[in-house]
Amino acid sequence: MTTVTHSIGRTSPSEAEEKLVRVYIWEWPVRIAHWVIFLSIVVLSFTGYYMYAPFITSRGSGAFLMGEMRFIHEVTAFVFVAAFLLRVYWFFKGNKWARWRQFLPIGRYQWQGFIGQLQYYLFVRRKPEFRMGHNPLAGATYSMIFALMLIEILTGLALYNRILGSKVLGFFVGWLPMLISIRYLREIHFLIMFAFGAFVIHHVYSAVLIGIEERSGLVGGIFSGYKFFSESRIKEDASHE
Numbered sequence: 001m002t003t004v005t006h007s008i009g010r011t012s013p014s015e016a017e018e019k020l021v022r023v024y025i026w027e028w029p030v031r032i033a034h035w036v037i038f039l040s041i042v043v044l045s046f047t048g049y050y051m052y053a054p055f056i057t058s059r060g061s062g063a064f065l066m067g068e069m070r071f072i073h074e075v076t077a078f079v080f081v082a083a084f085l086l087r088v089y090w091f092f093k094g095n096k097w098a099r100w101r102q103f104l105p106i107g108r109y110q111w112q113g114f115i116g117q118l119q120y121y122l123f124v125r126r127k128p129e130f131r132m133g134h135n136p137l138a139g140a141t142y143s144m145i146f147a148l149m150l151i152e153i154l155t156g157l158a159l160y161n162r163i164l165g166s167k168v169l170g171f172f173v174g175w176l177p178m179l180i181s182i183r184y185l186r187e188i189h190f191l192i193m194f195a196f197g198a199f200v201i202h203h204v205y206s207a208v209l210i211g212i213e214e215r216s217g218l219v220g221g222i223f224s225g226y227k228f229f230s231e232s233r234i235k236e237d238a239s240h241e
């Protein structure tokens, strides 16, 4: 931890006098997984939408843009799966802010934070819930996003295996087309892309907003791993291990 002399904005007068401490919150697997997931969703959305409605016309006898888009989509999908698995592993191996408990509003402290943050977004209270990791409402939203990622992976692999016909892959996803018709699997796979798009709009907005409210360097934190907190906040966080 590094101490930084800096006053805190929009906090109580006593807290505003406190020094800020630099704390390492997001370990490298969290940051790598976050940015690989983000970049791969951008590539997957672009190539996936092309497969749905080819918006570029390729010319020339050797042109096979659809094949190229599909190839890029599949390779990126495996990169996406790897980043997802790394993050899932880190739910169990990471520091307290990376662990799975942060993503479920279980227990009194988490539940209070969830309701408090909801009230903040509904303009019922002035200040957001301050937490060193994610606030519990953000945590719960991320669990839904991770669940959507899992559905995206499973439906994608089921679509892929229709053509590949691999027995190994069939073992993992072969049950899916028996449960839901492949046409609907494709539709679900397509529609979730828009859910990611909608999420990103609010996600970036709230990251910037909460970063300004807390003065914690929240946006920078997902790049560097570090955020800034007063000692009283660190003590409060430590009392909720």
Ligand code: HEM
Residues within 6 Å of the ligand: 030, 034, 037, 038, 041, 087, 098, 133, 134, 135, 138, 142, 145, 196, 200, 203, 204, 207, 218, 219, 220, 221, 222
């Ligand atoms: C498809 C795109 C994105 C997805 C799916 C996504 C998802 C997530 C998830 C799941 C987390 C929780 C981190 C973890 O514990 O693993 C997170 C955190 C975060 N994301 Fe994103 N993200 C996306 C794009 C972005 C972008 C473009 C920004 C740009 C500012 C951003 C900024 C942040 C920040 C600042 C945090 C940390 C919030 C905190 O400190 O509490 N994200 N994101």
